[in-house]
Amino acid sequence: MIANVLSIAGSDPSGGAGIQADLKTCSALGAFGMTVITALTAQSTRGVTGVVALEPEFVVAQLDTLMLDVEIHAVKVGMVANVGIAEAIASVLNRKDWRAPVVLDPVMVAKGGAPLLAPAAAKAVRDLLLPLATIVTPNLPEAGALLEIGAAVNRQEMEEQGRRLMALGPGAVLLKGGHLEGPDSPDLWVTSEGFKWMEGPRVNTRNTHGTGCTLSSALAALLAQGKSLSEAAVGAKTYVARTIEQADKLNVGSGHGPVHHFHALWGQKESS
Secondary structure (H helix, E strand, O other), rough: OEEEEEEEEEEEOOOOHHHHHHHHHHHHOOOEEEEEEEEEEEEEEEEEEEEEOOOOOHHHHHHHHHOOOOOOEEEEEEEOOOOOHHHHHHHHOOOOOOOEEEEOOOOEOOOOOOOOOOOOHHHHHHHHHHHHHOEEEOEEEHHHHOOOOOOOOHHHHHHHHOOOOOOOOOOEEEOOOOOOOEEEEEEEEOOOOEEEEEEOOOOOOOEEEEEHHHHHHHHHHHHOOOOOOHHHHHHHHHHHHHHHHOOHHHHOOOOOOOOOOOOOHHHHHOOO
C-alpha cells in the first residue's frame, strides 16, 4: 500500500518551498502527497513580496473534508502564518481519533528574510502545536524564537536548546545546524534517550531554497511508510543532502534557487 502524507502549509509559486516542495518530496520518496493550504505567498527565488493567510475556518474545512474520505498516514505542519490558524490546526490534531505522526516545521522566516509567521504566533506554535509533534525540526533562529532566547552559535548551545525544546513536549527534536559557522552542517537529534550528532559537509551552493520544507516532508513520508523515528531522521537528512548536492543542475531564477527533489529520477533519464 502506498502511504498518504498530508502537508498543512503555505504555497510557494516558485515551486521550491511550501506545499510544492512537500509534494515533490513525497513523490520522490514513494508516498502520495496531499495538501491543506494555510496561506498564499507572492514569492520567487529573490524573496517574498506578499502573503495572504486563509481564514482559520477554511483551513479546518479543508482538513475535515479530506479526513472524512482519506486515510492519512503522516502529517507535516509547516507555515501556519498566524495565531488563528495555529489554533485551528491544533483543534484538529487534538481530536481523539487522530493517530498519525506529526512532523512540525516551525516556519518563521523565508530564505530571503521575509517574515512568514506573525510575531504573536510563535507562542501559539510553541504552546499548542509543539506538544502535539512527533518530531519538531527548527533551525537555530527558529529554536531561539520558540525558547525566547538568542539563536545557538555553537554545539554546546545547540545541546542546551535541544534539551529545552524536548521539555516542551515533542516526541523528538531535529535541530538543524546549518546556520553555524564552519565547513560542516551538523544537525542534532534529540530524544528522551539523549543526543546524537548527525554530521554532514556544507555544500558550496546558493541554491538551498526549501531545504527546511523538504526535510520535514521527507520525515513525514518516511514515517508514513513505517520507518522508526531514528531511521526517518537519517533517511531524511541523507535525501536532503543529495538534493542540495544536485541543486546546481537546475536553472530556476536568479536568487536562492530550489534544491533538486528529483535528482535520482532525472539522473536515471540523463544516463539512459
